């Protein structure tokens with residue numbers, strides 16, 4: 001098992017319950033979907049896995065995160081990146097004033113130059129339009145291009161688990177195909193993906209395994225095929 005959380009609970013400083021009981025498992029090279037309504041705790045789960053709870057003043061109050069057999073609960077983001085977890089956040093996916101090239105040059109510093117260059121090439125192969133944008137400020141790119149840059153940047157650290165929070169939020173439906181196909185290629189290359197999206201349709205059908213988060217708790221999980229054409233996610237278009 002690559003990643004395992006056990007009964008994870010998170011509190012924000014104002015007393016808000018971020019998540020109450022989240023146990024998920026992700027195997028190497030698999031695509032796993034985390035689905036849930038607004039406020040269900042998807043982003044909080046991401047933050048717990050990527051170390052970004054601290055920036056919100058939040059903390060894990062119960063449970064643990066085990067990555068590759070090692071307890072990494074509460075580690076800082078840079079240590080988790082080194083361990084092999086890279087996350088694309090739900091908002092502020094890029095630094096608007098940095099060029100695209102600078103995004104890639106400033107990532108994965110614990111990796112060798114050759115490893116990072118190879119990862120950038122792999123990413124540009126996934127998203128060829130970004131090749132022509134290397135000198136542009138990331139803030140001038142379209143939302144879809146920014147998502148692509150954020151994903152490539154995450155890949156530069158050569159993660160074993162890539163987490164993408166809000167894959168399609170605010171993006172045109174025509175981007176579903178390139179973005180989700182890229183995840184499939186990334187997973188085939190050996191990097192597991194945890195994907196979160198407000199619209200469950202493509203997420204569930206792309207993933208092999210799904211978790212449903214409701215009110216901070218995992219209330220259902222199983223193979224994606226078992227969820228298609230059910231109304232478990234409260235979304236009627238699954239499987240369309």
Ligand SMILES: Nc1ncnc2c1ncn2[C@@H]1O[C@H](COP(=O)(O)OP(=O)(O)OP(=O)(O)O)[C@@H](O)[C@H]1O
Pocket residue numbers: 012013014016017018019036037038039040041042043044045056090198
């Ligand atoms: N920075 C924060 N400070 C206080 N409470 C927060 C903070 N971030 C999230 N919460 C609370 O934690 C709970 C889970 O929120 P979270 O953002 O994880 O949900 P989500 O599933 O990502 O929702 P969305 O679909 O809107 O992104 C909510 O009750 C929310 O109000």
Ligand SMILES: [Mg+2]
Pocket residue numbers: 042043044090165
């Ligand atoms: Mg969120």
